[in-house]
Amino acid sequence: MSALTLARAQFALTVMVHYLYPVLTMGLGVVLVIVASLRLRRPDEVYDRMLRFWTHIFGVAFAGGVATGVVMEFEFGTNWAGYSRFVGDIFGAPLAAEALIAFFLESSFLGILLFGGRRVSRRTHFIATLMVALGATLSAFWIVAANSWQQTPAGFHIVRGRAELTDFWAAVFNPSTLLRFLHAVLGSWVTAAVFVGSLSAYYLLRGRHQEFARRSLRLALVFGLVAVVAEVVVGDAHTRQVARTQPEKFAAIEVLHHTQEGAPLAVVGQPLPEVLLPKLLSFMTYFDFNARVTGLDAFAPEDRPPVTATAMSFHAMLWLGLSLAAVLGLGGFLWWRGRLFESRRYLKVLYYCLPIPFVVNEVGWVTAEVGRQPWIVYRLLRTEDALSRTVPAAQVAVSLLMFVVVYIGLLGLTLHLVRKKVLEGPGDGAEEGTP
């Protein structure tokens, strides 16, 4: 295999494993802030247990995020030296801001969140929780801003073969930053909501820790419903933004081969038989049934993204995401009818939803990143030109193998630790003695 393929495989592996962790902690951080503020207003031992239990899980996931996160920063230099040289003037600034503003905040206060419960007051502990959640969200902002610049570059000019900054704010708030930031953050909120809801459903099904599980489930449903409704709106706006700013990615997403007016929407496509709804794509994109939508044929073959991977990952995200919205909506309906905790069938469905939000987030990123190919920076730098030229393929193969082995161990360990904590449970409260 070529050094390029190996380096791309390594980046895909390391970033996809990495994202499993922050996607949970970003949302779970907000859950912790909500629980901590509820506890601050009305102290009671169920909130104590909720905070302790979800903080423990948060700690496990955060450690995984830290362990796999350093890798990401290093890889820009080790594997993508061409990229670093080309974009350092622009990409480096948000990355440095992420470290200085966001990482310091979350990592510094994490110690107090995890270990400080007995050392500091409830108020200080709440502030530490807030700072951790804020830091996580800020770090998402900066990294998404940097990645968005790769999708829709702005605020720069090309000097001596590299991109140089001309307008800091235009580069940071480039055309896709805000929508993509909201899209990613809301995705992590839905993830945390489904995660908390699913494990609560598990306890309810087992008849364990009832009060803890009921309160956690109600919290998860409120949080999840708000997030998922917002996510559907933002996701739709983001798709239309892609149509305007990256038409070839959009054409690949919708598998539109030919530029046409009144373009049909492919509701079902590969690998299933195609189902086309006439003119709907034009309407959904431009609110006009006869609008002209750019197809793949408008671009030279060497500038087109891989269609199958882009389209399939997008549709997986779409349908799985909408299913989650339906599950959360059904939960809200059952709650309203007062049958939420009685319907074992619903609780079972919710329990089995546990891995789905992680998949949805991952395939969403696949759409974003594969859909940008063959560019690493859209229409400015090709992925093949971004590689570290001096690193031999054999060395990349060695490091790729190392990451495969280490990350299998890491994922196994994380699953083991989370499972262990779930089986152990949050404790049964005052009557059985608080741990």
Next chain:
Amino acid sequence: MILDLIWFVLVAALVAGYAILDGFDLGVGFLHFVVPRSEEERRLALASIAPVWDGNEVWLLSAGGALFAAFPPVYATVFSGFYLAMMLVLLGLIVRAVSIEARNRGRSPAWRRFFDRSFAVGSTLVALLLGVAMGNLMRGLPLNARGEYAGTFWALLNPFSLFIGATTLAMFAMQGACWLAMKTEGQLGKRAITTALFAWAAFVALYLDATLWAPSDAPWLFLRARQSFAPWIPVSLMLLCVVSVPLLLRRERLRLAFLCSSITIACVVAILAIAACPIFVLCTNSVIRSLTAFSAASSPRTLLAMLIIVLAALPLVLGYTVFIYRVWRGKVRAEPEEY
């Protein structure tokens, strides 16, 4: 021009911050089977760094991020040039991060033994390799016409650089032992003081040796010391502190001893930075290709924008770092494993 130099200083400052802060928890890892001898003691040693190690590692991320943003060609050349070494650093960082978090979450002795070992091995690997990388930068690297590393992986493992790696390890061992001496008491505290004295002696011996060796392998680092008094400021401050460390340890003025050890580390970084300034990577086959703060800098606009970010963020960071270390001040106790 002035912005380029400011960023050279800032990168050096971030490296110094990293070496001081992660220096002690890497040192604690290296000494994990030397200072603490029992299960209980190892738990205490880990408990002393558990709430803070993560924030310490962010200094590495910040230094890397600052280098990427301010001097992209240096970042690209060094990180891709040291490819396998960097991958091993990452391996070490992952392994020790996981070990610190996982160790106390299992009860069986075999589980704890496993993660004790991996914590020690991972920490040692990181400390050693960062030192080796520093040693190679002190020697200079062969670069091709595009400014990329033109040597092999094995060439990085030269005797001088390995020696600098060992010196770095001794320096972090001194720092880690001083930290443990400050944070623990009883038998464990006593052993930490003894170990700190040994590590101090090893560091001083290796450092002097490296200084005698450097004129042959890194002669360029001595040029400035002949022309200007600037390098002599950190040199004299370091002498003062390095002499104080054992005296303070013997008198059990442990916080001061840790402070002096920290200043010593800051001085080592300052001496190297002043000696090398403005050169990041000396090109050994063609001096003109060397990567300097001027030739490798990002645009003034980027440097200014980031300077504003740093000036706004760094006081905050230092402020809450001090606040957090104050929360954990005093001797570490065998507290319940988690909040």
